[in-house]
Amino acid sequence: MYLLFLGLVWGTAFMFNKIAVQSIPPMTIAASRISLGALVVWIILxxxxxxxxxxxxxxxxxxxxxxxxxxxxxxLVSWGVKYQNAGTAAICMSLIPLNTFVLAHFLTHDEKMSWMKLAGLLCGIVGILILFIDATLLEGSGLLPILGFLAFLLTGFFYSLSGVMIRHFKNKNPLVAATVMLICSSLAIWPLAMAVDQPWAVTPDAAGVWSIIFLGIMATGTATIVLVHLTHLAGATFVSYNTYLVPIVGVFSGYFWLDEPLKETTFASILFVLVGIYLTERWKPTAKKR
Structure with a gap:
């Protein structure tokens, strides 16, 4: 149940970002949801x-x-969905385990490359190339959609980098760490939002306001608490299975509520990415007996 909750909340977050960005600037969206999330986590703390x-x-x-x-x-996500579909963002985010695997190979001592993991990485790259060609080059709509797509890929990189860095946390309660992360993020992003977006001059519509409330309370604050709880209950490996749910939920929520198209290339991209994740996560080298 917890895993399904995370898949649904994180998968639909891209749709709500797409709705919010129609009337609210990207940095203000990010700052608002982080602040709401920080408040929720701090109350629980x-x-x-x-x-x-x-x-x-x-x-x-x-x-x-x-x-x-x-x-x-x-x-990056809030800016990227101005020029790309929410479903495209969801598929790109599913690359996070593959990005983490590559970074862990270079930044850690216990998670190294293997032939099976390399095959999984190549599958993921093929899936993203299919999606990139379909979402940018075939549409022929200029530079901004390409930059939006690249923003999604850069988002996945930052998520993966922070995931590897979190492994160096020592003797830190996960809920305490999450609270500090959200507080510091909020303090860092609001000055940028104030300077760039001038949020006091923004006139958001009702859909945008409700989208930010969902993103802050559910997709940021509550999801963080559920993630911490589920990790303690079932372990990080089980939690990682939500990666398989997020792209599917993201694509279909965009289709049903935002009228985004469903194409053969979309399903082909999802298939390659999910197979790549499966290969990199399931085929782990067994420890040698001594």
Missing amino acids: RHRKLQLPSDLKSWAYIGLVGILGTAFPFM
């Missing part, structure tokens, strides 16, 4: 009587992870 870190070093490192893994990605 206080309810559990947990304390935030007291040392500057923890705030600096966890805050940096939050900015790289929350502030930058949320800004």
